Amino acid sequence: MQEAYKLSILYYLAFSLLLIVSALMLFEHKIGFSFSGVLEYYTGNEEKFITAQSAGGILKIVLPHIFVFGLFAMVLLHFLVFADLRYKENITLLVYAAFIVALLEIFTPFMIIGGFEFFAYMKLFSFFTFLALLLYISWLLFQSITYS
């Protein structure tokens, strides 16, 4: 890979890190990192004057995220193909994990408003796992680019 392209990917990783930080801040501010926070955000809480989310309201938030999660994961993952060969064996597993966890993250709110409270845990789990996977992929790319 040309040096200039490596530079471009390194900056992409820096932007990705910033995107992850902003996602964490946004999630913490709007929903919170607790089981009760997630549940209250989606199913509402009369005492705290939190209105319940409707399926239509969730879909409005989810719609751009479906495209963005897919595109972002695809761009990040496809850089692995250009990276060091020793990582290629694990690529398939990473690709499956990234897309499945992203799907879970996107669609668990519908299960929560459907009455399945357990999915509040799944929402938190998928959110953090997705971010962790993105960080891991970014780390693999960073290592591959800087040490090659």
Added chain:
Amino acid sequence: MKFTVIKNLQKDSAMSLILKGFLFFILLYIVSDIFVMKSSFGISADAVSSTLFGSEEAYIDPINESSFLEFWHTQIFFIMMILLTLSAVFIRVAKRSRNIITNALMISALISLFSLPLAFYTSKFFIDIYVISYFLWHLVAIYMIFYSFWKLNARSV
């Protein structure tokens, strides 16, 4: 990203045309972004300050934290995608100074994105840095677009 491995872009008329069309749309985005920001968030230090912290004289309420974080989050995604694709085209067609120009573009964009939350959460001082870096990355991006156009029309790329 097929264009990154084509040996002579000039000979591949279809790919050259596709890239020109793509560059035109990025140019449209960059220019439109300035107008949209002017009418919404502000592009001068005073206007950005009024949006972030409100203005009693102009009866403007400060932006709430939730809206600010959503705005910042969206900006990061759009900017990273636009700049990644633009830099990929530019690196493919440019020979000299491509590292310097790419660094200038990315660093100024990163500074503008970093300075936004710093201005919101810490000090108004960062508003000036945001405005300067915002225009800097827009200018560099516009230069890269026109340079790439010119190179795509040159004899061999």
